[in-house]
Every structure is written in C-alpha cells, then in structure tokens.
Amino acid sequence: MLDLKITGGLILDGTGAAARRADIGITGDRIVDVADDLSRAEAATCLDASGKLVCPGFIDVHSHSDAYLLIEPSAPSKLYQGITTEVVGNCGASAAPLAERSYLPSDWADKSYPGPWKTVADYVALLEQSRPAPNVALLIGHGKLRSWVMGCENRPATPDDIKAMARLLDECLDQGGRGMSTGLIYAPGMYATREELIALAAVAARHGGLYTSHMRSEAKQLLEAIDEALAIGRQAGIRVQISHLKTAGASNWHLLEPAIARIDRARAEGVEVCVDRYPYTAANTDLDVIFPEWASAGGKAAVLARLREPAGRKRLCDALIAGRSPDYWKTVVIGSTHHPESVRFRGCPLPEVAAALGLHPAEAAVWLIEKDELRTGGFFFGMSEENMWRIFALDYCMLGTDASLRASTGPLSLDHPHPRAYGSVPRFLRASLDGKTVPLAEAIRKMTSLPAAHFRLKDRGLLARQALADVVVFDPAALRDTATYGEPHQLAQGVEWVIVNGIVTLDPKGLTGHRAGRVLR
Numbered sequence: 001m002l003d004l005k006i007t008g009g010l011i012l013d014g015t016g017a018a019a020r021r022a023d024i025g026i027t028g029d030r031i032v033d034v035a036d037d038l039s040r041a042e043a044a045t046c047l048d049a050s051g052k053l054v055c056p057g058f059i060d061v062h063s064h065s066d067a068y069l070l071i072e073p074s075a076p077s078k079l080y081q082g083i084t085t086e087v088v089g090n091c092g093a094s095a096a097p098l099a100e101r102s103y104l105p106s107d108w109a110d111k112s113y114p115g116p117w118k119t120v121a122d123y124v125a126l127l128e129q130s131r132p133a134p135n136v137a138l139l140i141g142h143g144k145l146r147s148w149v150m151g152c153e154n155r156p157a158t159p160d161d162i163k164a165m166a167r168l169l170d171e172c173l174d175q176g177g178r179g180m181s182t183g184l185i186y187a188p189g190m191y192a193t194r195e196e197l198i199a200l201a202a203v204a205a206r207h208g209g210l211y212t213s214h215m216r217s218e219a220k221q222l223l224e225a226i227d228e229a230l231a232i233g234r235q236a237g238i239r240v241q242i243s244h245l246k247t248a249g250a251s252n253w254h255l256l257e258p259a260i261a262r263i264d265r266a267r268a269e270g271v272e273v274c275v276d277r278y279p280y281t282a283a284n285t286d287l288d289v290i291f292p293e294w295a296s297a298g299g300k301a302a303v304l305a306r307l308r309e310p311a312g313r314k315r316l317c318d319a320l321i322a323g324r325s326p327d328y329w330k331t332v333v334i335g336s337t338h339h340p341e342s343v344r345f346r347g348c349p350l351p352e353v354a355a356a357l358g359l360h361p362a363e364a365a366v367w368l369i370e371k372d373e374l375r376t377g378g379f380f381f382g383m384s385e386e387n388m389w390r391i392f393a394l395d396y397c398m399l400g401t402d403a404s405l406r407a408s409t410g411p412l413s414l415d416h417p418h419p420r421a422y423g424s425v426p427r428f429l430r431a432s433l434d435g436k437t438v439p440l441a442e443a444i445r446k447m448t449s450l451p452a453a454h455f456r457l458k459d460r461g462l463l464a465r466q467a468l469a470d471v472v473v474f475d476p477a478a479l480r481d482t483a484t485y486g487e488p489h490q491l492a493q494g495v496e497w498v499i500v501n502g503i504v505t506l507d508p509k510g511l512t513g514h515r516a517g518r519v520l521r
Helices: 120-130 142-150 159-174 194-206 222-236 250-268 300-307 310-323 326-331 350-357 361-371 385-393 420-433 440-446 449-454
Strands: 002-007 023-027 030-035 043-048 053-056 058-060 083-088 135-141 177-183 210-214 239-242 273-277 282-286 332-334 377-381 397-399 471-474 495-500 503-507
Touching: 053 440, 058 397, 058 420, 083 495, 120 135, 135 142, 135 159, 142 159, 142 177, 142 194, 159 177, 159 194, 177 194, 194 210, 194 222, 210 222, 222 239, 222 250, 222 273, 250 273, 250 385, 273 385, 300 310, 300 361, 310 361, 326 332, 326 350, 332 350, 332 361, 350 361, 385 397, 397 420, 397 440, 397 449, 420 440, 440 449
Parallel strands: 002 043, 058 083, 083 135, 135 177, 177 210, 210 239, 239 273, 273 397
Antiparallel strands: 002 023, 023 030, 053 471, 282 377, 332 377, 471 495, 495 503
C-alpha cells in the first residue's frame, strides 16, 4: 500500500537523461518505486500527472532565506518555483552565530522574530520549531565569525583572532553548519587576508564541508578573484563554490572566457569547484556596496556617523564621483527603501532620483543610504545576456536565486526585491523550453543531482528507488515567471504539485498548510 502514487507523467529523473514515461510510488518519506506502470498498485493518494513533467525537487544553492524562514516558514516564493531545498547562509552573512557586534543584514534587521538566537544550535532549534516547508542546509558566514571575534574592524586578523574564529567555526559546524561562505565585497569580509580564509576553510574541510564565495571582484579584478578562490580550495583541500559567477560592466565582459579557462584548469587538476548563477542581468544588493572600504569600516553606527558629518560625507561623495564614470550611475536602479521620504523612489533609476533631489547621482545615493540607515537596496544593471547563457551552459553551473524568500502578503510583501526572488527557476526553465539555453534534462540536472552531489545532500536530487521523496510536477505549457523589476511580488505559474519528504506541500489549489522540511545536518 503506497502513501502516494504519481501516474501518467513524463519524468526527468535528475541525471540529465531524456524524459521518459513512468510512474512513481512513495511510502513515508521515500520513493519506493519508479516503474512503467503502477496503475494496479494501491495508494492512499493518487496524483494524475498526465501531460505534466515530473522531476526531483529543485535545490536553490544560493539562498538568503535564513531569517525569513522564521517569519514565513511556508516559503511561498520558493515553493511556487518548485524549490524543495534551500542552501542558506551565503555571502558571509548567515543568521548565526549572532553576537552583539555581529548585526543582521539590512533586510533582516527590522523584522520581528519568534524568538532570540545566538549560536547555530539556537538558530537551528528555532528553525525546527518554526517547521519550514523546504529543507534547509546551513552555511556559516565568515562575516559572522569575524564580527563575533573582531567586530567590524578594518585590520588583518592576528594569529589569536584566527584561532578564535577557527574554534567558533568548529563549534558552528558541529551544531549543524555544512561549510563556510564568504562575502569579500562586504564589511568585515573585505578586510580578511587570504591566509585567514585558508585557515578557516581548512577547518570546514575537516568537517567535510565546502567553501562558497562571493568573491572580491566580479568586474575588472574578476580573474584575480577567481585565482584567490581556487587557491583557497587547493591549499585548504576543500570543495569550492563560486557564487553567482558574472562579468559586471560592459568593459569586463571579455573576461569570461579566461575566467572559465582558469576554472576548467583547476577542475582538471583535481580541485572540486562548481559555480552558480541566476537568470537575470541585473545584480541586487545593498546600495552601500558602492562605498570604498574605509567608508564601510566600524559597523553601522560608525558608518552613519561618517555620513552625517559634513566633512566625512563630502569626502565620500567626492570619492564616489571620482571613482566611477558618469555612465555608471545610469545602470543603478533603486530597490527597497524604508524612510517615508525615500519610499517614492523605489524602482526609479538613480539619475531620476538625483534630478528630483537636485543632486549628483553619487550624492543622491548617499542621501538615500543615510535616510534609510544603510537599508537601501539597489539593482545594478551591467551584465551580458550572452555571457549569462554561456555560464549556464557550463556542465558545473547550478542555479541559485541569490534571494531571500518572499510572500505576496504579510510582512515579507512590503519591500521591493529583485524579481529573482519569485522567478529564477521558471525563467531558467522557460528559457530551456524555448531553446535559449541548455536542453531541459540538463537544466533539471543543474537544479537537482548536480547540487545534491556537490553539497553532499544525501539521497536527494534524483527520482530513484530509496531516494528521499522531494518531487515537483509542473505544466511546461503554463510555466512562467511573472515578477518584474517594477512589480516584483508576483508568484510564479505552472508548478502544480510540490512534495517535500513525501508530504504534499503545494497542490493546484495552493499551499496545503503541510510543512515537512528538515534541517539537513
């Protein structure tokens, strides 16, 4: 007697093999049969997938949902895309460990949570209490380790600092972390030396974890940044994940092929390195990412004090104007804002904001950042679509949304996120179905068995006997992303059924209310 039977569909099993007609039987949290015909098998629930595609649940290898899963554990923006597992804690900014000097990222800081946490064990306990709908794999943010030990100081770590961070990382990995992430364009990660990163990555390697990195540059210093990430992998003996590989800025688009050559060479030499990407040509992060290192030092209070002191503000504005060409500012669009005076500028190109305020675009950016107390978001247009599809064609490239989960109602519906939060998976699959990128079976592999293998997510990523029953059923004719830069809070269409650990979590009527996700230790 099966608990659930899926019949009539074409399955894409996650291996990259072509679609084939087969039925799937599920008992408990496991797939117990994949067969040509299970019509005679009895089942408590039968799901007719005729005319639909059936595949393993999708794995979002680059998510920032750590804190938001505590607020909206049903994860609607992710479930409607067919995402059944999120790898959180990316870009050096995990939710835990959380010390007094280790403040939360701007889009998390103003939210209310169901309870406090400090250690990874605290966070995992609170997350499990919240019963997330998707599975969750947790990376430990290097930025959190560094700020726990050193605050946001702009200086190299001493040997004692590194030992303290290593002890803390060791504890975090024992408590549920699966590796370490870095955000090397953000404070305090930008102040770390390579030696510090190698020492900490070696700790993660001893736990069988991996090293993921938002590198020091995705623009003119891209090749040097890739060299550093690969050197850390070699010297620490650890698997490497290069986060959201891109060539930012038209003057840097030509760097892609030499970047790929470096990665290919490292893989040939035995370095286990993969990359991820989202299917959009605009990046999204806090607007203050444009600040030079000295302006980001000391933490939030110190940065705001700098902005509110006339001489410091002028020095910063002068540096921003001198450091970028006039055309650069045309590529920046405002995302989320928070102050009543800045809300009207959501979705506006920065030059329009500058004209409304009577300021230079750099001065307008500083005005917004100060008003919003470092919580202004920005969309940064400047990537090549041709390069984007070239990256997706790499057989070691996975899909990551680079987004926190969102909801179309409630507290997570009030900001102005990048449309990738709602649309990354269907946008990628739609491109595959329309012949713009890799064939569909390969597109599915990039979101299932490939990340499951690289991130060591046991028994996931395949439709096979004894695999854990994370399953997605979607209608290829109806599949589409609807979120835009102007109207981002729009749920994806076409995913009809999502099953997590054998439990139906989404059906054609919507979220079922059943949440069966697990923290994957």
